[in-house]
Structures are given as C-alpha cells and as structure tokens.
Amino acid sequence: MGEPKDEFYEDEHTEPKVSLAEDGLGDAPEVDLGEGVDLGAEAVIAALEAERDEIRDRMLRALAEAENMRKRADRDRREAEHYGGSKLSRDLLPVFDNLHRALDAADEASKETAGPLLEGVELTLKELLNVFGKHGITPIQPEVGDKFDPQLHQAMFEAPVPNTKAGDIIQVAATGFMLHDRLLRPAQVGVSSTPAG
Known part of the structure; x- marks a missing residue:
C-alpha cells in the first residue's frame, strides 16, 4: 500500500494541476503549474479570486437579463390588456x-x-358607446369650423368655401375613435382650401 494521493495529482508522474471550476459553476480551464512547482498560497488565492469574479459577473448578467425579461413581459401584458381588442x-x-x-x-x-x-x-x-367607454374607446367628433389636425383627422376632400380659412373643417363625414392613447380610426372630414386673402 502506498501513501494516499493528493487530490491535485492523478499519479506520481503527472504535473500538478489546479481546477478552477467547482461543481456545476463553470467550465474554467485547469491551470497547469508545471513540473515540480509548489502550489503557493498566493497563486491559489489569485486563481480563486479570478474564478469568483467570473462567477459574480455571470450571476449579475443573469440577474440583469431576468429583470429585463420581467419588465418586457410586464409591458407586453399591459399592452395586451389595453390594445389587445383593437381588431374587434x-x-x-x-x-x-x-x-x-x-x-x-x-x-x-x-x-x-x-x-x-x-x-x-x-x-x-348609446349602449354601444357605453361599451366602447368601458374598454377605453373614445369618439373623436370634430365640429365644422375646427382646425384640421392630421394626427386625428383624415381629409376626404378639399373645397374652397367662402368665409373659411384653408385648413378649416367644412364637413364631418365620419366620427373617429381613440383606443386609450392610440388612434383607432381618424375622423373623416372635408377641409377648406380657400386661399388666404
């Protein structure tokens, strides 16, 4: 029977090696210290600190990624609640x-x-408008004489009309609708093209 072997040596004829990977924590390479080199405390500490820093970096990255995924899922859920019924x-x-x-x-x-x-x-x-209101759908009802707003209105035609200015709404063809803060359908209007005089 021989002496018990040190855990860092496979047998008496191999070079000493230090494993930086702990069980399941990474795939760090083994550090080959060469023939006859004594494992100094400083080298072991430096190797362990490097492994610790790598594991900490991986952990922080994984936590940041998990937080980003949580925020993205929360945003997607809110959007689905607010805007999921837009097609209907x-x-x-x-x-x-x-x-x-x-x-x-x-x-x-x-x-x-x-x-x-x-x-x-x-x-x-009226009941249809009540149901729309419960789900965040509000009408856009411009009046004749209001200024045309391309963010909310769609010009169906332009015509010169006396006593109006260019860009004034002269007719409302269809009510527009907003779904919360998004345009569901623009109000369809006729717009004055009377030149400035």
Whole structure:
C-alpha cells in the first residue's frame, strides 16, 4: 500500500494541476503549474479570486437579463390588456356608423310613424358607446369650423368655401375613435382650401 494521493495529482508522474471550476459553476480551464512547482498560497488565492469574479459577473448578467425579461413581459401584458381588442374594436366601428346613419336619415314623418323603432336604435347606439367607454374607446367628433389636425383627422376632400380659412373643417363625414392613447380610426372630414386673402 502506498501513501494516499493528493487530490491535485492523478499519479506520481503527472504535473500538478489546479481546477478552477467547482461543481456545476463553470467550465474554467485547469491551470497547469508545471513540473515540480509548489502550489503557493498566493497563486491559489489569485486563481480563486479570478474564478469568483467570473462567477459574480455571470450571476449579475443573469440577474440583469431576468429583470429585463420581467419588465418586457410586464409591458407586453399591459399592452395586451389595453390594445389587445383593437381588431374587434375596429370591426365594431361600422356598426356604430350604421346606427348613426339610421338616426340621421330619420325625418319628422318617420319619427312619428316609427318612433319606437328609432328609439330602440338610439338606445342601441348609446349602449354601444357605453361599451366602447368601458374598454377605453373614445369618439373623436370634430365640429365644422375646427382646425384640421392630421394626427386625428383624415381629409376626404378639399373645397374652397367662402368665409373659411384653408385648413378649416367644412364637413364631418365620419366620427373617429381613440383606443386609450392610440388612434383607432381618424375622423373623416372635408377641409377648406380657400386661399388666404
């Protein structure tokens, strides 16, 4: 029986090696100290400090990446809550338009003969606007004479109209809508092209 072997030596004829990788903490290379070199405390401490610094760096990077992923997931969740229904909302806008047109088309004679029917259409339109409001959908309803805003309005036509200035809204063809702070549909308007005089 021979003497117990030191853990850094494979057998009596190999060169001494120091392993910098602990169980599962990295794949640091072994440092070959050469034939007959005594492992000094300073060399071991320096090797361990380098390994510690590398592990700390990896850990800080992993924590930063996890925090970024958490923030990104939180932002995506908020956006899905706020804007996830935008396609359905856009699909419901023609329903609003048609109900609005039905009420606009009613004259005094039809109001007398079809009063309850028109009242039902009006109540349906109000309920639709209430549902829109619950989900952050607000109407953009410019008035004739307002200034054209390309962020909120879409010019359907331009025409010179007396007593107006260029850029004034002269007709509102369709109501626009916002979904929270995003434009869902611009208000469709006619714009004056009267030159400045």
